[in-house]
Amino acid sequence: MNNDFENDSADPVSTTAGKLRRLVSARMVLPLLAIVSVSVASGLYFGLYRTDARTGDDAALAALDAATAGSEALLSYSPDTIDADLETAKSYLTGDFLTYFTEFTDRVVAPAAREKSVTATASVVRAAVSDLQAGAATVLVFTNQVTTSADRPDPTAMSSSVLVSLTEVDGRWLISAFDPV
Incomplete structure (x- = not known):
């Protein structure tokens, strides 16, 4: 017990x-x-x-800046600095468009710039984001380009509009297509 x-x-x-x-x-x-x-x-x-963080004002501004700077780089070159100019332009590109641009500039643009002393200077007059998604953007760019050459020393001005497609690669907007409108 x-x-x-x-x-x-x-x-x-x-x-x-x-x-x-x-x-x-x-x-x-x-x-x-x-x-x-x-x-x-x-x-x-x-x-x-939360894709709006990747498609908000900061993303739109970054895509707009990349399209503007990239367009000016693509359309500007000089015979004295052609190799450096093309390398700078390529730093704004990606994918198939980078491959196409490299081949085209190696075969056409660089030889013409050297042989005929072609100088082209482009400036973006206006640009606006047309479409923005997470990782992809389209920007409408209006450019003015002035060209001179040994054959035509008087400046020739040309205005154009281009739809610039961008892809975000490692946090950086790069041009994946460049389509005149």
């Missing part, structure tokens, strides 16, 4: 301690799970699913 009394007195204490531990664990686990769930959901929302 004495033995039962000791077990009865030990059981309420150990049972109470066990219940207390379970209660504290439950009270700790639920808030911890809530914090982890909110953190994961926030990370996914802001990191992967």
Whole structure:
């Protein structure tokens, strides 16, 4: 009987301690799970699913700046600096358009610039974002280009409009297509 009394007195204490531990664990686990769930959901929302951060004003401005600077670089060169000018232009390009531009300038533009002393200077007069999505943009660019050569030393001015397609590569907007309109 004495033995039962000791077990009865030990059981309420150990049972109470066990219940207390379970209660504290439950009270700790639920808030911890809530914090982890909110953190994961926030990370996914802001990191992967919130495309407006990648299509907002900052992205539009960056695409506009890249299209403007890239268009001027593509359309400006001089016989004395043709190699450096073309390398600068290529730094604004990506994909198939980079391949096409490289081949075209190696076969046509660079030889003509050297042989006929062709100088072209382009400036963007106006530009506007036409379409902006996460990772892709289209910018309408209006340019003025002045060209001179040994055959025609008087400047020839030409205005044009171009749809510049851009792709975001490693956080940088690069020209993937350059289509006159």
